Amino acid sequence: MVDHSSPSRRPLGRASLLLRLAAIGVVVGAVAGAFAYVNGTLDPQRLRPKTLVNALETNNGVHPGYRRNHSKGVCVAGYFESGPAARAYSSAQVFHEARTPVIGRFALPSGNPYAPDSSVPIRSLALQFSQANGQQWRTGMNSMPVFPVGTPEAFYQMLKAGAPDPATGKPNPASMPAFFASHPEAAPFLAWVKTAKPSASYATESYNGINGFYLINANGQRQAVRWGVVPISQDTKEAAAPAGADFLQQDLEQRLLAGPVRWQLLITLANPADPVDDASKVWAGEHTVLNAGTLVLDSSQPQLSGDCRDINFDPLILPSGIEASNDPLLAARSAAYASSYLRRTGEVSQLHNAVQESKP
Amino acid sequence: MNAPSRFFTPLARLLHWLMALMVIAMLFIGAGMVASVSQRHEWLLHLHKPLGIAILALVIVRLVVRFSTRQPPLPSDLPLWQVLAAKASHLLLYGLMLVLPLLGWAMISAAGDPVMLSSTVQLPAWVPANAQVFAVLRKAHGYLAYLLFLTVLLHLAAALFHGWVRRDGVLQSMLGKD
Numbered sequence: 001m002v003d004h005s006s007p008s009r010r011p012l013g014r015a016s017l018l019l020r021l022a023a024i025g026v027v028v029g030a031v032a033g034a035f036a037y038v039n040g041t042l043d044p045q046r047l048r049p050k051t052l053v054n055a056l057e058t059n060n061g062v063h064p065g066y067r068r069n070h071s072k073g074v075c076v077a078g079y080f081e082s083g084p085a086a087r088a089y090s091s092a093q094v095f096h097e098a099r100t101p102v103i104g105r106f107a108l109p110s111g112n113p114y115a116p117d118s119s120v121p122i123r124s125l126a127l128q129f130s131q132a133n134g135q136q137w138r139t140g141m142n143s144m145p146v147f148p149v150g151t152p153e154a155f156y157q158m159l160k161a162g163a164p165d166p167a168t169g170k171p172n173p174a175s176m177p178a179f180f181a182s183h184p185e186a187a188p189f190l191a192w193v194k195t196a197k198p199s200a201s202y203a204t205e206s207y208n209g210i211n212g213f214y215l216i217n218a219n220g221q222r223q224a225v226r227w228g229v230v231p232i233s234q235d236t237k238e239a240a241a242p243a244g245a246d247f248l249q250q251d252l253e254q255r256l257l258a259g260p261v262r263w264q265l266l267i268t269l270a271n272p273a274d275p276v277d278d279a280s281k282v283w284a285g286e287h288t289v290l291n292a293g294t295l296v297l298d299s300s301q302p303q304l305s306g307d308c309r310d311i312n313f314d315p316l317i318l319p320s321g322i323e324a325s326n327d328p329l330l331a332a333r334s335a336a337y338a339s340s341y342l343r344r345t346g347e348v349s350q351l352h353n354a355v356q357e358s359k360p
Numbered sequence: 361m362n363a364p365s366r367f368f369t370p371l372a373r374l375l376h377w378l379m380a381l382m383v384i385a386m387l388f389i390g391a392g393m394v395a396s397v398s399q400r401h402e403w404l405l406h407l408h409k410p411l412g413i414a415i416l417a418l419v420i421v422r423l424v425v426r427f428s429t430r431q432p433p434l435p436s437d438l439p440l441w442q443v444l445a446a447k448a449s450h451l452l453l454y455g456l457m458l459v460l461p462l463l464g465w466a467m468i469s470a471a472g473d474p475v476m477l478s479s480t481v482q483l484p485a486w487v488p489a490n491a492q493v494f495a496v497l498r499k500a501h502g503y504l505a506y507l508l509f510l511t512v513l514l515h516l517a518a519a520l521f522h523g524w525v526r527r528d529g530v531l532q533s534m535l536g537k538d
Contacts, residue, residue: 009527020524028517031384035509039391048395134482136474152397310472310491316402320479324402332397339394341471346495 047156049339052332055159056340059171060111065304065351068340070124070140072115073107074202074249075306078260078297080129086267086292089223090215092321093131095292103128104297105308106202106252109142116245121196123248125207125229126313127295135319138311140333141207141228144196147279148189152332158183185280198241201251203261206230211315211333212276212325215267224270224325226283229263229295252300260298267292277326304351312341364430366533372429373536375422382415383457387509394502409464410477416461423454435528446518449511456508460501467497 012020036042056068063071079099086095094100104127108120122143129137149155161179165172180186199205208228215223241247255261267290268283275281303309316324316334324330368376386408393404434443465483468475472489476482487493523531532538 012525017525024517024520024524027520028513031516032513035388035391038388038395040395046395047397049397049401052397134474135476310489310494312471312473314473317473318479323479326399328399331399331402335394335397335401342495342498345471345491346499348491348495 047153049335052152052156052159052336053339053343055156055163056111058163059159063111063113064347065344065349066113067107067111067344069111070105070107070109070126071111071113073105073124073303073308074252075301075303075308076104076106076252076297077299077301077307078102078104078295080265080293080295082293083291085290086215089217089221089225089267089269089290090321091218092137092215092319093133093135094129094137094319095321097132100129100131102295102297103130103307103311105303105311105313106248108248114245117248118198118241118245121193121198123199123202123205123207125202125205126308126311128308128311128313128317129319131319133319136317137319137322138313138315138317139209139227140313140315141209143199143205143207144189144192144210145208146188146192146282147210147329148186149183150185150278150280151328152336154183154185155329155332185278188280188282200241200247201255202248203233203252203255204231207263209315210279211327211330212270212279213318214323214325216321216323222323224274224276225267226270227265227267227292229265232262232264232294249300256298256300260296262297263295265292265295266290277328279327279329310345312337314338364433366432366529367536368432368534369425369429370536372422372425373534375418375425376534379415379418379422379457382411382418383508384512386411386415387505387512390505391509406478409468409475410481412461412464413477413483415457416465419454419457419461423458426454432529432533435526435530438528442518449514449518452511453508453515456504456511460504460508463497463501463504467494467501470494470497 033042040046040048053068060068060071067073079101080094081099082095082097089095104125107124107126108115108117109122109124110120124140124142126140127138131137149158158176158179161175162171163175164170180190206228209226212224212226215225217223252261269288269290270276270283271285271287274283301307314334314337315330318324367373389404389408389411393401393408396404434446438446465475466487469485469487470490470493472485474482475485487497519531519534522528529538
């Protein structure tokens with residue numbers, strides 16, 4: 001063995017040794033401290049994905065294995081038939097291939113998987129388009145035209161306003177009006193919700209992507225858009241919600257027995273003045289709307305065993321040819337969905353018990 | 361006589377310092393992105409995936425370099441427990457640098473998500489989509505990343521201990537000069 005350094009080594013004095021050890025402690029401590037700041041330990045006020053998911057659990061209870069929001073739903077499957085209208089605006093394969101397979105999920109926007117269907121006047125539709133090239137387009141849409149608020153911070157405050165009061169187990173009735181009074185950006189949503197009624201069918205609803213995105217064509221040109229789907233048959237649009245808690249899934253299954261249900265995928269092109277990055281604002285006035293094709297849903301499955309169960313409908317899983325806007329809600333949805341997805345996928349084995357419990 | 365060099369080869373030193381930078385950046389990026397709902401989450405995620413694959417490629421090159429070149433020996437007067445700690449921590453560092461990118465790639469596969477390194481570059485899924493497998497892989501990715509961070513801290517502390525307290529040439533062997 002070669003001991004190559006001992007010749008020049010002289011013993012350190014006690015003070016020098018302590019100083020050097022302290023210096024090592026400072027360096028290592030600085031790196032560890034920076035890390036603890038970045039991961040949020042030393043920055044407890046930061047809004048984190050788990051803060052949002054914890055707030056949803058506080059408001060709705062923990063239902064192991066279920067999504068932390070939009071917990072009650074049903075899986076559907078079908079395909080998308082593209083038309084020519086969006087092809088000049090986006091290079092995404094979904095707009096160029098004749099047919100793209102789709103897995104989707106209808107749901108109620110509540111974190112309670114046992115919520116009665118008439119408890120909220122909103123329904124949602126999440127879709128996953130699986131392109132032949134392996135890329136995917138996932139989108140989560142709602143029947144309202146705008147989101148109540150424009151930022152994740154305001155959304156968190158809204159969740160807190162809806163949190164149960166520990167004394168009564170129910171939300172303080174004054175909290176939500178107080179929240180809306182201090183959030184004037186919610187006016188367009190509140191105006192819509194006044195006119196909204198719980199519908200009798202998933203099939204007769206329109207669903208809006210709400211957030212802004214960009215379509216990118218083969219030349220790299222970017223067009224800001226919002227998208228949504230509009231039902232082709234609106235037969236019972238005005239039908240009042242029937243009695244009972246679980247009519248939506250039954251209605252859908254019955255309709256699918258008679259044949260596929262269809263929507264048009266409509267893409268609204270932003271005008272120059274439109275707020276692309278604020279989902280709480282309406283795009284008012286005349287707009288060019290592309291009819292990008294037809295969404296055809298032809299089968300359904302229960303959500304606890306269906307193909308949609310293990311899909312995280314992260315709105316930032318996009319194919320090339322579609323890009324996210326700078327809407328801060330998009331990043332927050334993506335981050336919070338990932339947190340919810342990790343919790344519920346770790347609880348899949350508990351779902352069987354949950355099913356048994358829910359049976360009367 | 362063919363005495364071993366006091367220094368690591370220039371290629372080994374280059375790989376070490378390049379990967380030190382990348383791995384530390386990666387640990388901070390990972391810890392930061394999962395603790396944010398802002399747009400930082402998105403752009404950090406877009407850095408995390410290609411950087412992880414780059415680390416995976418480099419660690420394979422590095423293992424080849426490690427096993428095909430001679431390493432400077434540890435000082436002969438190093439206590440046995442420190443020799444063992446040095447060997448064990450290096451094994452852990454190499455193992456984690458290799459396993460963490462593979463786990464990241466596997467967990468995205470198990471989630472059924474397309475494994476995208478950019479808007480157009482896609483890697484194949486190498487684990488079938490399965491929610492329970494995803495949950496296990498995702499948790500392992502997080503916990504092992506923390507283990508890697510702790511091992512890096514230990515490595516840093518030991519390197520400085522060699523350089524500032526023992527002054528035995530071990531730190532210099534990676535710096536490449538006395």
